[in-house]
Amino acid sequence: MRILIIDDDIALCKALGISLAAEGIQADLCHSGDEGIYYLKQDIYDMCVLDRMLPVCDGLCVLQEARALGISTPILMLTALSRIQDKVDGFAQGADDYLVKPFDTRELIARIRALARRSAQPVNEALLQYADIALNTNQLILSCKDESLTISIKECELLEAFIKSPNTLLPRNILLGRVWGADATIEDSCLDSYIHFVRRRLSCVHSLCTIVTVRGMGYRLEAQR
C-alpha cells in the first residue's frame, strides 16, 4: 500500500513515515498544497492523509481541487481544529475521515487500514470455470470466449455439478440428487431432458466441452483435445 501525506510539519511527517514503514505502508511526503495536488494527480495512491492547515493553499482547498479534478483517492483529514462545523465542512467537501491533532499513531494507522480496505473494490462473484467455459451461478450466465447466454436455474445447477467435477463420471442418481434434492419425486426422463438442454447450451456458445454419456452409469464432462 502506498499513501501520500501532505503536512507542513516536517518533523511529524518524518515520524509518521517511519511508523507507517514499520507497518508495511509506503508513504510519500510533501509539505504544501500545490505539491500535494501535483502528487495526487499521478493517481497512484491508495489513500491520502491531508493536513487541514497549510500555508497558501490550505487542506480544504486541496481537497476541493482534487475532487473537482475527478481524483477519487480516499482522503483522511488531519486538523488541530476540533470544531464540529469544521469536520462537517470537511466531509461535505469529500473527505473520507477526519482525525483531530494530537492523535495517537496507532489510531491513525487503524483508520488508514480501514479506509483502504473499504475503498478496495470487492470482487465477489460465484464464477466457475473449466476449459473454455465460465459459469456465473449468481447471474445464471454461461459464457465461452466472447459469447454468452443466460440459462435457467435447473440448467445452471446441472452444469455446476459437472464443472465442479470435470473429467469425472457422475452417476445419474447423484446428478438427480444435486439438482432436484435427495428425495425428489421426479421421473428419470427429466434428467434426460436437462442433459439435452445443457448440451444444446454448450454447443450454442461453441464450447469445446462435451457431456459424454457412460451407458448404464451416468455422464462425464470433457474438453475436446
Place this chain on the structure above:
Amino acid sequence: MRILIIDDDIALCKALGISLAAEGIQADLCHSGDEGIYYLKQDIYDMCVLDRMLPVCDGLCVLQEARALGISTPILMLTALSRIQDKVDGFAQGADDYLVKPFDTRELIARIRALARRSAQPVNEALLQYADIALNTNQLILSCKDESLTISIKECELLEAFIKSPNTLLPRNILLGRVWGADATIEDSCLDSYIHFVRRRLSCVHSLCTIVTVRGMGYRLEAQR
C-alpha cells in the same frame, strides 16, 4: 439510503432515527447483538451504526461474526470508551469508522455520509448515473438526455438499487429489503407493480436501459447494445 442502527439505548435510537429521517436517511432500529446479526444478514443496508456495548453479544462480537459471515456492509462503531486500544481493536476487526459517545448528531451524519459515499461506486451521492440515465435521489428526478420526469419515492429507491448495481442480478428479496426494509409486511405483488412502474418510467424517457427479469431469481438492469 437505508442504514441499520444497533444500540440498546432505545431513546437514543429513536432520536437518531428521527434526525436521520430529516436528512433523508432511512434507519431500521434494533437493540441487541443477535437481532443485529439477523438484520445484517439480509444484506440490504448501505451501512450500519453499531454500539460497542451491548448486553449478551456485544458490539465487537457482532462485528466479528458479521465479517466472518462475509458481510461487508460498512460499519461505524459507537462507544463510550475512548481508549486508543479499543479503537484499534475495533478497526482490526473490520470496523470502518469509530465515534466516541457522547457525540454530535451532525458529526455522526457527516461520517455516515462519508462512509456511504466511499463505499458506493458513484462520487456524488445525490446524482446516480448509468448509461444514458441519471437519477437525482434528492429531487426524485429521472432524466435521460433532454427528457426528464419526477417519480415517487418508492420508484426512486427501487431504481437506485438497480443503478448502484447495474448488470447485476438483484434477487427479489434483496430488492424488497432495499426498498421496504428487512421486516416489511408487503405482498410480493407489490414489487411486481413497482417493477412495472419503473419500466414505464424508463420507456417514458426513451432510455436504452431495461430491467430484464431472471425467472425464479430476480431482475437485472442492462443498457441496450
Place this chain on the structure above:
DNA sequence: TACATTTTTTAAGGTTAATTCAAGATAAAC
C-alpha cells in the same frame, strides 16, 4: 374539516417461460 390528488398496496386474470412427462426414434450391448 372536507375534498381532491397522488402514491402505495392488494388482488385477479392473462401471459409467458420453465419444468415435467411421455412416446417414438436412435443407438449400444448382448
Place this chain on the structure above:
DNA sequence: GTTTATCTTGAATTAACCTTAAAAAATGTA
C-alpha cells in the same frame, strides 16, 4: 435380431411474472 438405455421432440403442467384495476393510505388544497 432382440433388448435396453438413451436421445429427441412435443405437449401438458406448473409456477413465475405481467398487467390492470381498484382499494387503501398518504398528501395537498380549498
